[in-house]
Amino acid sequence: MIKIGRVVVSLEMREVYQEGRLLQVGSRAFDILELLIRAEGKTVTKDEILQHVWPNSVVEENNIHVQLSALRKIFGAGSQVIRTISGRGYRLTIPTDAAELPHLRGAVAASHASSVRPSGLPVCHTPLIGREAAIADVTCALKGTPIVTLLGSGGIGKTQLAIAVARSIEAASEWEVCFITLASVSGVQSVINKVAEALGVGPAGADVPLQALVDATRERKLLVLLDNCEHVIESAATICELLVQASADLRILATSREPLRTRDEKFYWVAPLETPDVGASRQTILDCSAVRMFLAQMTALNTSVENDLGSIEMVATICRRLDGVPLALELAASRVAVFGIRKLLAELDNRFQFLTGGRRTAPPRQQTLEGALDWSYQLLSATERTVLHRLSVFPARFSVEAACAVAACGRLTRNDVTDAIVGLASKCFLMTTFDSKTKEYFLLETTREYALRKLYESDEADQVLTRKATCHAPAYEQPYGRVFGAPASGAGLAMEAVASR
Ligand SMILES: Nc1ncnc2c1ncn2[C@@H]1O[C@H](COP(=O)(O)OP(=O)(O)OP(=O)(O)O)[C@@H](O)[C@H]1O
Ligand SMILES: [Mg+2]
Structure with a gap:
């Protein structure tokens, strides 16, 4: 992506964005913009434009003016991003902000460059939409907290948000940033080795003692983005806690489908993107x-x-x-x-x-x-799975009493069901409403469909549906409107220290 003033351009996708919003840019206007970008600040003559944009036709010079005026509107009235060089042509003024200069140059060459930066941060070729406030909140939290964990269900956008935060910190500070994905590792030693390798500690391929890793990071001003911790949660928690306790200059931004539950951790529930109400204009x-x-x-x-x-x-x-x-x-x-x-x-x-x-x-x-x-489901305990299947009979919000009335049967007691609800909520299977005096839960539609299928695959669907039909505890039949909440572990969309719980 190429950032020019207030807009971001993708040459590969032929798209222009402003604050995450896709702008309508005609194909001829885009052709001219691309030509100007590729010229890297040099003047592009009118003939070059005519040849590039209208290769097989003879057109009036006026056509260039029409397209340029459309482009100039995008960059803001009066902005000098596209400058007319009298009698010669046009050029793109590279932003005078020194910080932007290498960014623009790097981006112009991006289509040929490796997709990974030295920090290991993947380059994102599509803009992150609707996360401006989240980026600001998480960046701010990292200033005062050693470990911030981004939580949320699969595909909600944790990794992309974490990358955006890390990138903004990398650009604005002297912090070294290191991106480490744990998706493919298992076992505590493998996690240590993976982190050590990414941080350049110890000989490659050898087992690195945890203490050596701790010692080697002690003096570094470092932000570690530890991606996909959920399936190695214990190991990740232990390593993170030791690392941040040994160094005041180390920060960890973790992504996970459940909290690490370490000392000094804040967590941030990544919300779904905003959806329209029924009947919205x-x-x-x-x-x-x-x-x-x-x-x-x-x-x-x-x-x-x-x-x-x-x-x-x-x-x-x-x-x-x-x-x-x-x-x-x-x-x-x-x-x-x-x-x-x-x-x-x-x-x-x-x-x-x-x-x-x-x-x-x-x-x-x-x-x-x-x-x-499936990835999250296989991390649930047997009891959590059974309770999840049973709760799928609720099409809308339900209370804990209703959940127990339906799900506490067979081997499962009310306590088992309550514990499972807490577990399911912290693992992002259950959501909770904020707007009621008593706490209520619900399943997102996709999670509910998934759990219902599992219920019907089991032999207890009829029994659970009968219990639901005779249950008198508070539950609703209409799908929730716009309520969205964080899981029931006490957190909100805002951050809250786990340590205090
Ligand atoms: N705000 C956003 N704007 C545009 N695309 C997004 C946004 N958030 C996520 N995506 C896209 O959605 C997909 C899933 O995002 P991401 O990988 O960040 O999810 P995740 O929560 O980390 O998932 P997992 O739990 O599987 O690791 C990606 O292809 C990503 O590019
Ligand atoms: Mg991810």
Whole structure:
């Protein structure tokens, strides 16, 4: 991505964004912009533009002015980003802010460069949508807390948010940043080795003692982004705690589907992208971050949705029914590109069969919607699984009493069910509402569909449905409107120190 003033340009995707919002730029205007960017600040003559943009036709010079004026509007009236060089042509003024200079140059060469920076931070070629406040909150939390953990269900955008935060810290400070993904490791020694290797500690390929790792990081001003901790949660927690206790200058930004539960940790629940209410106006729908992301994905796939209200409302329904989860929206957009929007809408009840075929290069847990849930589901205890299946009979919010009335049967006592609810909430399977006096829970639609399938695969569906039908504790039949909450572990969307719990 190339940042020029207030806009960000992707030459590969031929897209222009402003504050995460995809702008409509005509193809000729984009051709001129691309030419100017590739010239790296040198003057591009009118002939060069005419030849590049209208290669097989003879057109008036006036056409260039029309396209340039469209481009100048994007950069802001009166801005001098595109400068006219009298009698010669036009040039892009490289931002005078010194910090931006290498960024622009680097970005111009990005299509040829490696996709990984020295810090190991992956380069993101698509803009992060709807996370401006989250980036600011997490960046701020890292100033005062040694460990910040980004929590959320699979595909909600933890890694992308963490990368954006790390990148902003890397750009604005002298902190060394190191990106480490734990997705493919298991066992405490493998985790230590992986961290040691990324930080350049100890001989490659050998087992590194934890103390050696601690000693080697003691003097470094370091931000470690530890990605995907959930399946090695104990090991990750131990290592993180030791590292930050030994060094006042070390910060850890972890991503996980459940809290590390270390001393001095703050956690941040990554919310789904914002989805439109039923009956929202056209503009409100288009302003929602989930809709913006879905449409941006479709544009990236060279496809689009009709501009009429009916089509926009279909997009709104899709975003709502997919809970505003970026991975689900990404998979859905790639299906729209092939089958169209109506077919996607019709297949939402069948989402696990339909939403497959993610990026070939994505990890298996992100290639299908079902894969995203399987990855977390296999980390649940047997009791948590059973309770999750049973809770899937609630189409909307329910109280703990209702949950116990339905799920505490067979071998499971009310205490077992209550414990399981806490576990399911901390592992991001259950959400809780903020707006009621008594705490209530609900399952996101995709999680509920997944759990219902598991319930029907078991032999207790009839029994659980009967218990639900005769349950008188507070529960609702209508899907929740716009309530979204963090899991029930006491956290909110704001941060809260685990240590204090
Ligand atoms: N705010 C966003 N704007 C645009 N795309 C996003 C956003 N958040 C996430 N995505 C996209 O959604 C997909 C899933 O995001 P990400 O990998 O960050 O999820 P995750 O929560 O880390 O998932 P996992 O638990 O599997 O590690 C990615 O392809 C990413 O590019
Ligand atoms: Mg991730």
